[in-house]
Amino acid sequence: MGVLSSLCQLTLLFKxxxxxxxxxxxxxxxxxxxxxxxxxxxxxxNYMYTRWSEVDIKACGIPTVRAWVESLxxxxxxxxxxxxFSIYNVTxxxxxxxxxxxxxxLASKSREETFNLFARLPSSAxxxxxxxxxARFYPDMSYHSSQGNSAVFAGYFRPADGLKxxxxxxxxxxxxxxxxEFEKAIEADSCVADEAASKALEDxxxxxxxxxxxxxxxxxxxxxxxxxxxxxxxxxxxxDRQ
Numbered sequence: 001m002g003v004l005s006s007l008c009q010l011t012l013l014f015k016x017x018x019x020x021x022x023x024x025x026x027x028x029x030x031x032x033x034x035x036x037x038x039x040x041x042x043x044x045x046n047y048m049y050t051r052w053s054e055v056d057i058k059a060c061g062i063p064t065v066r067a068w069v070e071s072l073x074x075x076x077x078x079x080x081x082x083x084x085f086s087i088y089n090v091t092x093x094x095x096x097x098x099x100x101x102x103x104x105x106l107a108s109k110s111r112e113e114t115f116n117l118f119a120r121l122p123s124s125a126x127x128x129x130x131x132x133x134x135a136r137f138y139p140d141m142s143y144h145s146s147q148g149n150s151a152v153f154a155g156y157f158r159p160a161d162g163l164k165x166x167x168x169x170x171x172x173x174x175x176x177x178x179x180x181e182f183e184k185a186i187e188a189d190s191c192v193a194d195e196a197a198s199k200a201l202e203d204x205x206x207x208x209x210x211x212x213x214x215x216x217x218x219x220x221x222x223x224x225x226x227x228x229x230x231x232x233x234x235x236x237x238x239x240d241r242q
Contacts, residue, residue, distance in 0.1 A: 021204055023192045026225055030194040030207045036218045037160040044119035045093055049101075052087040062087070063100070063131050065150045071104060071135050079135045079154065081106055090115055095123040100131040107134050108142075108156045117153070117162035128166050144168070167209040177205055177234065185230035192228060209235050 052060070062068045070079040081104035089098035103114050114134045118126055130149040134157075137143070142155030144165065151165045182205065192198050193207035211225055212235030225232060 021186060021192055021198050021201065023186060023189065023198055025194045025198055026191045026211065026223075026228060027194050029196070030210045033210060033214050033218070034158060034160040034164070036214065037163050038158065040217050041120045041160065041163060042122075044116040047090055047092045047115060047119055049088045049090045049115065052089070057087060062102070063133070063150050065131075065133065065147045065152060067133055067135050067145075067152045067154065068102060071102065071133065078137060079104070081136045086111075088115075090118060092119065092123065092126070095126070099126065099129070102131070102133040102135075104134065104136040106136045107154075108137075109134060109153075114153075116159070117157070117165065120159065120162055121166060125163075125166050132165070163213065164210065167213060168206055177238070182231065182234055185234055188230045190227045192231070204231075208232070209239075212236055212239055 062072065067079055070077040071081050071085055073082070074080055075082075084105040086103055086105065088101045088103070090101050091098045099118055101114060101118070103111055105111075107114075114132070118129075118132065128149060129151050131151070133150070133152045135152060135154040137155035140155075142153070142157065144154075144157065144161060145152045146165070146168045151168070153161065153165070179201075183201070186192060186204065192204045193211045197204040197207040208228065208231050211223065211228070212232050214223060215225060215232070216236070216239055
């Protein structure tokens with residue numbers, strides 16, 4: 001049963017990554033909206049943090065996301081940072097439950113900048129993410145990824161990437177996107193979010209989320225996204241729960 005479930009998940013991921021979508025884009029690149037997100041996000045709220053000891057790491061273990069393992073245990077990997085790696089419990093004023101943050105001190109951003117990715121999100125939104133890793137990476141390069149509700153930043157990032165991290169976690173983790181329903185929404189609509197969204201279902205979800213978040217949070221200047229109204233209904237329902 002477990003093998004069958006894994007095969008189903010792999011099939012779904014392949015489908016999401018490879019499916020071509022024959023719909024025109026609403027805009028060229030939804031990443032161009034990032035500065036607008038940064039402007040409306042609140043200032044970082046206060047937080048407290050405690051660093052894990054070696055005993056804590058052995059007792060509690062680390063997230064199973066590959067980049068965490070590479071950071072602590074795989075010598076020679078670009079992420080490897082065992083001697084300069086710290087794990088923190090970070091607690092914010094609006095919630096007593098801590099978030100787990102791993103950070104390589106050799107990474108391109110400071111500890112405070114890393115914590116602020118969380119600190120600029122309200123607790124209801126932050127709840128979509130269980131843990132965050134800021135990993136070492138090649139100079140002047142970066143990537144962001146997520147697995148379930150775990151988020152990974154390698155290299156540099158921008159303040160608005162905290163919100164993008166949340167959106168990515170929302171569609172890859174819990175509660176996730178109803179894929180069949182979303183495909184029907186695309187079929188009923190006359191456009192998708194941007195050019196990348198027209199190339200793969202996964203990008204259509206992630207970038208469609210960005211459009212929905214813009215309409216919910218930024219609003220001005222307005223975007224006429226009526227051509228993807230059915231997709232937006234799905235995104236709004238998930239965003240409204242956060």
